[in-house]
Amino acid sequence: MRKYSLYPNPAKHQITIQLESVTTLKSVNIYNNAGQLVLKSKKTTINTSRLASGSYIILIETSKGKGYKKLILE
Structure with missing residues (x-):
């Protein structure tokens, strides 16, 4: 997958995912440290206020492939 922020x-x-202009977002999955799916979205701006503080892994799937990022919520 190509670059994203x-x-x-x-x-x-709230978090925002910024993609390259020629890339289409398919899905965003947020997982807790236990590997449980805690939030799903198909939007580039995601409300995270219902999630507890801590570390999460985000799986971003786009028209160009998949990528992972670590997210920290305060």
Whole structure:
């Protein structure tokens, strides 16, 4: 997968995923440290206020492939 940005990181209430202009977002899955899926979205701006503080892994699937990022919520 090509470049993408996730900000802010660390985050509090919301995150934004910025993709290359020719890339289409298919899905975003957020997993906790136990590997459990805690949030699914198909949007580039995601409300994270219902998630507890801590570390998460985000799986981003686009028209160009998949990528992982670590997310920290305060």
